[in-house]
Amino acid sequence: xxxxxxxxxxxxxxxxxxxxxxxxxxxxxxxxxxxxxxxxxxxxxxxxxxxxxxxxxxxxxxxxxxxxxxxxxxxxxxxxxxxxxxxxxxxxxxxxxxxxxxxxxxxxxxxxxxxxxxxxxxxxxxxxxxxxxxxxxxxxxxxxxxxxxxxxxxxxxxxxxxxxxxxxxxxxxxxxxxxxxxxxxxxxxxxxxxxxxxxxxxxxxxxxxxxxxxxxxxxxxxxxxxxxxxxxxxxxxxxxxxxxxxxxxxxxxxxxxxxxxxxxxxxxxxxxxxxxxxxxxx
Amino acid sequence: xxxxxxxxxxxxxxxxxxxxxxxxxxxxxxxxxxxxxxxxxxxxxxxxxxxxxxxxxxxxxxxxxxxxxxxxxxxxxxxxxxxxxxxxx
Numbered sequence: 456x457x458x459x460x461x462x463x464x465x466x467x468x469x470x471x472x473x474x475x476x477x478x479x480x481x482x483x484x485x486x487x488x489x490x491x492x493x494x495x496x497x498x499x500x501x502x503x504x505x506x507x508x509x510x511x512x513x514x515x516x517x518x519x520x521x522x523x524x525x526x527x528x529x530x531x532x533x534x535x536x537x538x539x540x541x542x543x544x545x546x547x548x549x550x551x552x553x554x555x556x557x558x559x560x561x562x563x564x565x566x567x568x569x570x571x572x573x574x575x576x577x578x579x580x581x582x583x584x585x586x587x588x589x590x591x592x593x594x595x596x597x598x599x600x601x602x603x604x605x606x607x608x609x610x611x612x613x614x615x616x617x618x619x620x621x622x623x624x625x626x627x628x629x630x631x632x633x634x635x636x637x638x639x640x641x642x643x644x645x646x647x648x649x650x651x652x653x654x655x656x657x658x659x660x661x662x663x664x665x666x667x668x669x670x671x672x673x674x675x676x677x678x679x680x681x682x683x684x685x686x687x688x689x690x691x692x693x694x695x696x697x698x699x700x701x702x703x704x705x706x707x708x709x710x711x712x713x714x715x716x717x718x719x720x721x722x723x724x725x726x727x728x729x730x731x732x733x734x735x736x737x
Numbered sequence: 738x739x740x741x742x743x744x745x746x747x748x749x750x751x752x753x754x755x756x757x758x759x760x761x762x763x764x765x766x767x768x769x770x771x772x773x774x775x776x777x778x779x780x781x782x783x784x785x786x787x788x789x790x791x792x793x794x795x796x797x798x799x800x801x802x803x804x805x806x807x808x809x810x811x812x813x814x815x816x817x818x819x820x821x822x823x824x825x826x
Contacts, residue, residue, distance in 0.1 A: 530791050531793075532787040532794055535795075535797075538796050539803050541796070541800070570826065572826055579817075
């Protein structure tokens with residue numbers, strides 16, 4: 456191994472074979488980058504900007520106690536400076552080197568890479584520079600508007616979901632209120648039972664009076680019958696007696712008596728006629 | 738600042754002291770399952786920090802792309818070596 460050459464990092468071992476101070480910083484830098492490269496290159500960058508992706512990475516119900524409702528997504532991601540270097544790196548170096556530390560580190564690193572031609576300037580550099588300029592220009596110019604557009608899309612999705620949730624909440628609230636109202640109505644059940652009891656009492660009364668009425672009618676009918684029977688009996692006895700008396704009387708008048716009575720009547724009539732005649736001439 | 742004794746295996750790499758490094762290395766889980774779970778954990782950390790947020794920035798994917806660029810440069814270095822301007826540095 457030549458002096459100054461570095462063994463690139465395998466796993467997490469740091470093998471240093473030279474003692475330049477800047478090499479130490481470079482190794483640290485590469486250590487950080489390597490960690491990120493390892494993690495980043497392990498999977499393809501499978502997500503777009505924004506939070507429209509399935510939350511497969513947040514722990515599903517792996518533990519007994521599930522955090523329901525899920526905690527909301529963080530507002531902003533980890534801060535990244537110049538779009539490439541996370542802010543934590545700057546904070547990590549701040550206590551020892553102040554604000555310019557990482558920039559000096561970057562300058563030293565660049566100088567080292569260029570001078571030792573670990574980064575070779577060839578046609579690709581020109582291509583990369585041109586593309587880099589265009590990309591940065593595009594992002595600076597159109598970044599905010601694209602971000603606003605995507606945010607609007609997200610807002611619409613969230614608003615729809617929120618609407619569904621609000622409707623459901625309202626329905627449930629309504630159901631709860633209805634339930635409470637029903638419970639309040641239950642308190643009036645004694646009035647309901649009183650009314651029912653009144654109804655039943657009235658029916659019983661009606662029935663009782665109907666039967667009373669019927670009983671009276673029947674008894675009256677029976678008594679009327681008895682009266683009629685008695686009247687009939689009396690009448691029949693009377694008539695029978697009269698008939699029998701007449702018949703006996705008529706039978707008792709013998710022909711003899713009849714002739715005598717007729718002769719008497721005729722003589723009486725003659726006398727009467729004579730009397731009247733006499734009175735008339737006088 | 739040792740509030741409670743944490744075993745070496747559970748410490749994260751940045752908290753491991755240099756002297757404990759070999760112990761830490763041996764206590765790593767190098768089974769396929771372990772490697773897969775380590776990759777899954779790394780992915781989750783990155784994803785939840787930079788991408789799975791309400792207003793993600795350019796940093797989320799740009800860091801991944803930059804990492805890809807650097808990695809592909811490293812893989813191609815043996816080929817790019819021949820474009821060097823000077824033989825001796």
